[in-house]
Amino acid sequence: MRIQKPSWRTPMRWHRKGGNKRRYMYIGLAAFLCLALYIFTITAPFSFEEGVLIQVPSGESIRSVGALLKEKGLIRSSMAFEAVVRASGGSIIAGEYSFQQRDNIVQVGRRLAGGDFRITPVRIKIPEGSTVRNITDLLTEKIADFDGAQFYRLAQSKEGYLFPDTYFILPGATPQTVLGMMQNAFEENVLTPNVEALVKASGKSLSEIVIMASLLEKEVPDTYDRRVIAGILWKRIKLGMPLQVDAVFPYIIGKNSFELTRADLRIDSLYNTYVYKGLPVGPIANPSLDAIIAAATPIQTEYLYYLSDMQSNLHYAATYDQHLTNKATYLGS
Numbered sequence: 183m184r185i186q187k188p189s190w191r192t193p194m195r196w197h198r199k200g201g202n203k204r205r206y207m208y209i210g211l212a213a214f215l216c217l218a219l220y221i222f223t224i225t226a227p228f229s230f231e232e233g234v235l236i237q238v239p240s241g242e243s244i245r246s247v248g249a250l251l252k253e254k255g256l257i258r259s260s261m262a263f264e265a266v267v268r269a270s271g272g273s274i275i276a277g278e279y280s281f282q283q284r285d286n287i288v289q290v291g292r293r294l295a296g297g298d299f300r301i302t303p304v305r306i307k308i309p310e311g312s313t314v315r316n317i318t319d320l321l322t323e324k325i326a327d328f329d330g331a332q333f334y335r336l337a338q339s340k341e342g343y344l345f346p347d348t349y350f351i352l353p354g355a356t357p358q359t360v361l362g363m364m365q366n367a368f369e370e371n372v373l374t375p376n377v378e379a380l381v382k383a384s385g386k387s388l389s390e391i392v393i394m395a396s397l398l399e400k401e402v403p404d405t406y407d408r409r410v411i412a413g414i415l416w417k418r419i420k421l422g423m424p425l426q427v428d429a430v431f432p433y434i435i436g437k438n439s440f441e442l443t444r445a446d447l448r449i450d451s452l453y454n455t456y457v458y459k460g461l462p463v464g465p466i467a468n469p470s471l472d473a474i475i476a477a478a479t480p481i482q483t484e485y486l487y488y489l490s491d492m493q494s495n496l497h498y499a500a501t502y503d504q505h506l507t508n509k510a511t512y513l514g515s
Contacts, residue, residue: 224258224262224286224287224288225258225286225287226256226257226284226285226286226287227255227256227257227258229255230255230256230281230284230285231254231255231281232281232282232283232284233280233281233282233326234254234256234280234281235278235279235280235281235301235326235327235353235354236250236251236254236256236278236279236281237277237278237279237354238250238274238275238276238277238278238279238294239276240276241276242274242276244263244264244267244268244273244274245260245264247263247274247294248260248261248263248264248267251263251290256281256285256290257287257290258287259287262287263287263290263291266287266288266290266291266292266295267291267294267295269291270291270292270295270296271295271296272295273295274294274295275294275295275296275297277297277299278299278301278352278353278354279293279294279298279299279300279301280299280300280301280302280353280354281300282300301352301353301354302353303350303351303352304324304325304350304351304352304353305348305349305350306320306321306324306325306348306349306350306351307347307348307349308320308344308345308346308347308348308349308364308468309346310346310399310468310469310470310472310473311346311396311399311400311467311468311469311470311473312344312346312467312468313341313433313466313467313468314334314337314338314340314341314344315334317333317337317344317364317468318330318333318334318337321333321351321360324351325351325353325355326353327353327354328355328357328360329356329357330357332357333357333360333361336357336358336361337357337361340361340364340365341464341465341466341467341468342392342393342395342396342464342465342467342468342469343365343368343392343465343468344361344364344365344368344468345364345365345367345368345370345371345372345468345471346468346469346470347364347367347371349363349364349367351363371471372388372471372474377471377474377478380475380478380479381478383478384477384478384479384480386477386478390461391474391477391478392465392469392474392477393461393462393464393465393466394412394415394416394461394477395465395469395470395473395474395476395477396465396466396467396468396469397415397425397427397429397430397461397462397466398411398412398469398473398476398477399467399469399470399473400429400432400466400467401427401429401490402490402496405472405476406481407496408472408473408476408477409476409479409480409481410480410481410483410485410488410498411488411496412476412477412479412480412481413480413481413482413483413485414483414485414486414487414488414498415427416480417482417486418486419459419460419461422459423459423486424455424456424457424458424459425455425459425460425461426455426456427455428442429466430451430453430454430455430462430466431446432466433453433466433467434449434451434453434454435449439490440492453466483498484500485498485499485500486499486500486501486502487499487500487501487502487504487505487508489505489508489509489512489513491512491513492512492513495512497511497512
């Protein structure tokens with residue numbers, strides 16, 4: 183009887199099978215850990231809120247910015263964020279960043295390292311003749327999270343000197359920034375050699391011209407009629423007559439010419455041109471360049487009175503009797 187010797191290969195096959203199982207187990211565990219690392223470190227957290235604006239101040243460290251992003255719910259790990267930034271160049275570009283979609287931590291880090299702000303300016307048209315209150319309401323409506331109350335406080339004393347124009351304003355812009363834009367636009371359009379020469383030739387100060395322009399802006403839209411009315415109003419001031427401009431009342435009490443009562447005309451306000459002679463104490467709106475030039479270049483006529491009918495047509499008169507006739511004819515009063 184032949185006795186078969188035990189083969190040394192047999193236990194090796196079992197060893198290999200056991201080794202393969204352990205290898206697969208390690209690979210699976212590594213894959214699980216990588217997946218967990220990706221989910222709990224790399225992916226955007228569930229708290230990531232789309233449409234968030236983040237202001238990164240100049241001089242902030244990567245670590246403090248990472249802490250801010252984590253606090254705002256935009257990343258899961260400030261340490262991982264720091265590693266991504268350092269791998270992307272090692273620094274952060276300050277500014278306002280918009281997060282309109284759920285970016286993972288790698289995307290967030292690379293964006294801040296590369297200054298990818300992804301902010302689209304908001305186009306806002308400030309109509310000619312807007313008041314500071316009108317402008318504040320428009321900015322609050324158009325710009326998310328805009329501090330309208332602070333803007334109004336800062337701008338109140340600037341009535342008349344915020345140039346009506348179309349502005350492109352970045353979301354997150356501060357009230358100081360927006361106010362500066364509008365004041366700069368006034369300087370660029372009004373404080374030019376040509377306009378300053380007209381103001382100087384008029385013999386009036388810039389303040390007087392701006393106040394008169396604010397009245398003209400509200401009284402009539404046509405350039406020629408603005409210049410004619412400017413001549414009438416400057417003449418009234420020279421003669422010591424009250425201006426009696428109804429356009430001040432929307433600014434004072436929110437009523438137009440056709441809503442006014444006799445009691446309204448007697449309201450004690452330094453803007454009331456029926457009670458106080460001369461120009462109002464300040465502008466009643468922010469006038470256009472056209473109105474400013476009209477105020478500085480009045481047309482001299484024989485007229486001393488004017489009125490606007492229900493269709494906004496203007497009727498002029500040289501005497502008070504002629505003015506009363508126009509009132510009876512065109513306004514029925």
